[in-house]
Amino acid sequence: MSCCSKLICDANASREMEMRVVPSCPFCRTKLPVTKEEADKQRMKRVETNDPFVMCREGTEQYCKGDCSSAFEYWTKASELGFAEAHYKLSIMYGGGEGVEKNRSKEIYHLEEAAIGGHPDARRNLGSDEWMSNDDTERAVKHWIIAATQGDDHSIKRLIKEYKFGAIQKEVLASALRAHQAAVDATKSPQRDEALVARQNMHNLDANPELRDRMMRSTFNRMSPDARRRARQNVRDGTFRMDYDI
Secondary structure, eight states: OTTTOOOOOHHHHHHHHHHOSSOBOTTTOOBOOSSHHHHHHHHHHHHHTTOHHHHHHHHHHHHHTTOHHHHHHHHHHHHHTTOHHHHHHHHHHHHHTSSSOOOHHHHHHHHHHHHHTTOHHHHHHHHHHHHHTSOOHHHHHHHHHHHHHTTOHHHHHHHHHHHHTTSSOHHHHHHHHHHHHHHHHTTOOHHHHHHHHHHHHHHHHHTOHHHHHHHHHHHHHTSOHHHHHHHHHHHHHTSSOOSSOO
């Protein structure tokens, strides 16, 4: 959320949207921004408070615009506050020499910091580095096992391949497979599956205004009388828009 930088899964986001006439943040109850300008303004307020999550996101915004210098600055500030994703971004910059001078020691440092912070991609990359650069399969496997227990699909596939080569024992692979499946299952729920379908449907609705209007009418008709009253008032106030007259 650009207002308070909290994260919410798709399932809870979908539920919150159903419960409210005016979409608002489920944490701080701030009305969600309607335009990109409003979202940018909220995000910059969080940057001024040294919020590492928003700093990292702002760095990504600048990177996508081609401004590697600003991206590096934001990611560096976020990493100094211990944000794992920012460390991972910096490892990529130092590893590829994009926007900064290529530096292997700094690449590994930021990978290690990100991995310690629980970043599965960083942990997997450390394993790959041990395997390719140091020819240390044993240390590589240890990194891949940790990443697999965090739900990383690439790492579990790599462990299966190493098992076929005889690099790890069957019991070790079985334990990693169970831990990986448990991590994946922990992210699944019927509500999240429904939210994924809803998100896909929303993309389809952008190309089908008639279907979108029918769905909005159906949603409005299921509202309680009090919710309908608030919806009409919000439309009049300009805080909520519908493409048909209610």
